[in-house]
Amino acid sequence: MNDFLLWWQQLPSQMNPVLFSVGAFAIRWYGMMYIIAFGVVYLLSRYRIQNEKLPFERSYVGDALTWAMIGVVLGGRLGYILFYGMSSFLADPLGTLIPWISVPGGGCRFAGITGMSYHGGVIGVILALLAFTLSRKKAFFETFDLFIPAIPLGYTFGRLGNFINGELYGRVTDSALGMYFPLAPTYELRHPSQLYEAFFEGIVLFILLWLLRKKSPFPGFLSATYLFGYGFVRFFIEYVREPDSQLGFVFLNFSMGQVLCFVMMVAGVAVFLFNSSSAKSARS
Template sequence: MTNEFWRWWQHIPERLDPVMIEIGVFKLQYYGMMYLVAFGLTYFLVRYRIRHEKGFNLTEAQVESLTTAMIVGVILGGRLGYVFFYNLPYYAQHPLEIFLPFSFEGGIRFTGISGMSYHGGLIGVIAATMLYGRRNRIAFTEIADLYAPAVPLGYTFGRIGNFINGELYGRATELPVGMYFPSAPTPERRHPSQLYEAFFEGIFCFMLLWFLRRRVRTRGAMLALYLISYGTVRFFIEFFREPDAHLGFVLFRFSTGQLLCGLMVLFGIGFYLFRRSMFKNASNFSG
């Protein structure tokens, strides 16, 4: 029975079809649907918070427009982040392919837009949030603390989308938990790192931040804790994930993602200490 389970488990990726619906040239993929689910879930969790929790002054209309701005920030930032962090030499020679779903090498060929960076998306969201807050006179830290506990649960669905697509698979392993990914360059079993990320970056970080959201009173601290928790979890999962083939390990045995996560954690710690010191100074002054 145990051997039968592992055989079933190890061959799951080979039985998955990333296309949900196909009508002529139109294709609806699970990956895109997972992103819609992630955005929708974040939106409804934020709406729940402004309805049932005190300390937030945003209206539901503002949450709608702000979430839309964040989605634009994620898409633009994620794409540009991939270009600059992961494949700048290529796109410097093929700039039209940054936002156009075509390859112009050896003729025009439809390829779709592939390649998104989490860290670039994070920068894009922060930029969109700061711009929206400035225009509407809402503190950036208030928006960040409102969204930070809600966002991670959406990552669960995004990573499941990666798994169904057979991308971002892990490093080779002889452990029975390993799976056969048809798109991998070699036929051996690999860690299903997408599922590791779905649980730890998504469910674990969500449960942690959702638990802490009413226990942390320093404004801006939830954003700092989000950066620290996600960055730490992602850093260690990267040891199981296959680095990008064209990059490999960029510093000792660390990948580009790990270096970016390390910077993310350091920034989160620094931001937390900064906000704590401001909170203490304000308390002492008022006292």
């Protein structure tokens, strides 16, 4: 038992964030997890169209996800700058936006996109799918509901990527679940909050939405459930997640993540009330 506990506590330091490399070119687990996440959402959404007789062409999933991928990358990056990195942006706007750095002797190299905001990614996906549905003359919430049940399972892989990177670790704890994270400022046991999020925001929310997908009473119901459910679960997980060092607590004892999750829950309630009211009006 002691051997397993020691292995568990030291696990983050044993993981290599680089999957493989060829010369100076490296493929990282985090980027691969993004690809797997989109693959999972694509396959499950295609499965829904084929087996649940949804009013979409098979090619619709790939086209919509192409727009969503652009939205999640741009929204995630710009959201991070807006919510978490505004001071860095004001100090160096160009360097913050462009992922290239100069190297000694001239030239430059790709430094990677550092800093992504989940909430910014959600906003980016919403705007991208809104533009996509308008271009295809399709209903927005019917399209969003098509993908919603699969999104949490894809999100699970994103959090596993965070865990392998050793980032977004939790607060100091004396719990047996605690781990030592090499990137943390102190060598103390910390909550593996990435794994908590992968399980509760990913797997648990996926099971709930997958079971509800055929029982949706009106378009937008699954979207509202996801927005509120994710915001609710993460709001409480934030109590064991280390606040961003550059911000700390932004309102009373709440982190930026909790503030954004509260807004997300309010948005979920608003979507539910608006769409349920619209559905009742259409039936009357």
